[in-house]
Amino acid sequence: MARQTHIYVGAQRARGSTQNGVFRLAVGEDRWAKLAGGLPDDANIPAITVHPENPDVIYVGTQDGPYRSADRGAHWERLGFPDRGVEVWSILVHPKQPKTLFAGASPVGVYRSDDGGDHWRKLPEPRIENRVNMPFACRVMRFAADPAEPDTLYATVEANGVMRSRDAGESWQDCSTDLIKLAERPHLKSRLVSQTETEGMLDGHALCASEAAPGTVIVALRMGLFRSTDRGSHWQDMEVGRFSPLRYSRDIRVSPHDPRVLYACLSVAASSDAGSVYRSADVGETWQRFDEGLDPASTMMAVAPHPRDPDQVYCVARRGEVFGTQDAGQSWQAYKLPEGCTDMYAIGCG
Numbered sequence: 001m002a003r004q005t006h007i008y009v010g011a012q013r014a015r016g017s018t019q020n021g022v023f024r025l026a027v028g029e030d031r032w033a034k035l036a037g038g039l040p041d042d043a044n045i046p047a048i049t050v051h052p053e054n055p056d057v058i059y060v061g062t063q064d065g066p067y068r069s070a071d072r073g074a075h076w077e078r079l080g081f082p083d084r085g086v087e088v089w090s091i092l093v094h095p096k097q098p099k100t101l102f103a104g105a106s107p108v109g110v111y112r113s114d115d116g117g118d119h120w121r122k123l124p125e126p127r128i129e130n131r132v133n134m135p136f137a138c139r140v141m142r143f144a145a146d147p148a149e150p151d152t153l154y155a156t157v158e159a160n161g162v163m164r165s166r167d168a169g170e171s172w173q174d175c176s177t178d179l180i181k182l183a184e185r186p187h188l189k190s191r192l193v194s195q196t197e198t199e200g201m202l203d204g205h206a207l208c209a210s211e212a213a214p215g216t217v218i219v220a221l222r223m224g225l226f227r228s229t230d231r232g233s234h235w236q237d238m239e240v241g242r243f244s245p246l247r248y249s250r251d252i253r254v255s256p257h258d259p260r261v262l263y264a265c266l267s268v269a270a271s272s273d274a275g276s277v278y279r280s281a282d283v284g285e286t287w288q289r290f291d292e293g294l295d296p297a298s299t300m301m302a303v304a305p306h307p308r309d310p311d312q313v314y315c316v317a318r319r320g321e322v323f324g325t326q327d328a329g330q331s332w333q334a335y336k337l338p339e340g341c342t343d344m345y346a347i348g349c350g
Helices: 177-182
Strands: 006-011 021-026 033-035 047-050 058-062 065-069 087-093 101-106 109-113 139-145 153-158 161-165 204-209 217-221 224-228 248-254 262-267 275-280 300-305 313-317 321-325 333-336 344-349
Touching: 006 047, 006 321, 047 087, 047 344, 065 087, 087 153, 153 204, 153 217, 161 177, 161 204, 177 224, 217 248, 217 262, 224 248, 262 300, 275 300, 275 313, 313 344
Parallel strands: 087 139, 139 204, 204 248, 248 300, 300 344
Antiparallel strands: 006 021, 006 344, 021 033, 047 058, 058 065, 058 087, 087 101, 101 109, 101 139, 139 153, 153 161, 204 217, 217 224, 248 262, 262 275, 300 313, 313 321, 321 333
């Protein structure tokens, strides 16, 4: 008997009247449930990770470390995190060792658990030069593991580019030299809130690595999608603008069913009135609009391919719109979130 699919989204409180926390919807039903059961009332949720081997287990990041549920969100526990008041923006389950997890933090820090999240330790400081003075502390937005060398990790930092570890997070190397060089090109210069026009090329949101392209990592930045074919040493513009009028890239994911298939969230800007999901069937060489017919009214923030069903994909837009397909994009359904959910960052399903 097939398991019931649940969609999880994470909300942040943008102002006093808006909602925060984790919301869950059972596909086929029409009512979102706000999950409490151990989560703090003031929990902002920028990261959601459904365990790839056990969809009952959900991890979320909060402004006070990671929390875990073993029953699809009915109950939550704060994990044995060594520091209080640390914002967790990303959580990765090691692809070969499912009890090993990594958490990315703000201010920039990397934590690892080797027992499924029960206990964590802070890994040595990455010691990557901070090049962009943003009005917020830089944060580790996403990890990706190299499928051929799973102890080789990549991480993207908002807003400080990309870094790589060859030893499961014990040490890190800067991989941003080429991104900074690319920022010399006039169309890739962008300064909104910092002191430098390299800001846009270092404004990293997500990255991925696929076994269909050994040694390749793709990063989603403010200025578009950029690819390295030598494990982060050099970068090239994928020129996603050839396929989409929107280039601001918020998320990129590899299909768990076909490593050639990628999904990317493309929008106008961090806060805008337009967003979209694009799909590539050739590891990013070409892209097609996947959510054809949808008209999201805000930035598309995150996309979640279903871990067991290749036909199901879900996405969330910043101002509280959730969309899903159960037939590989032929048709889409909108799932309206409760009133007041206006600052959404994360989505997961399982």
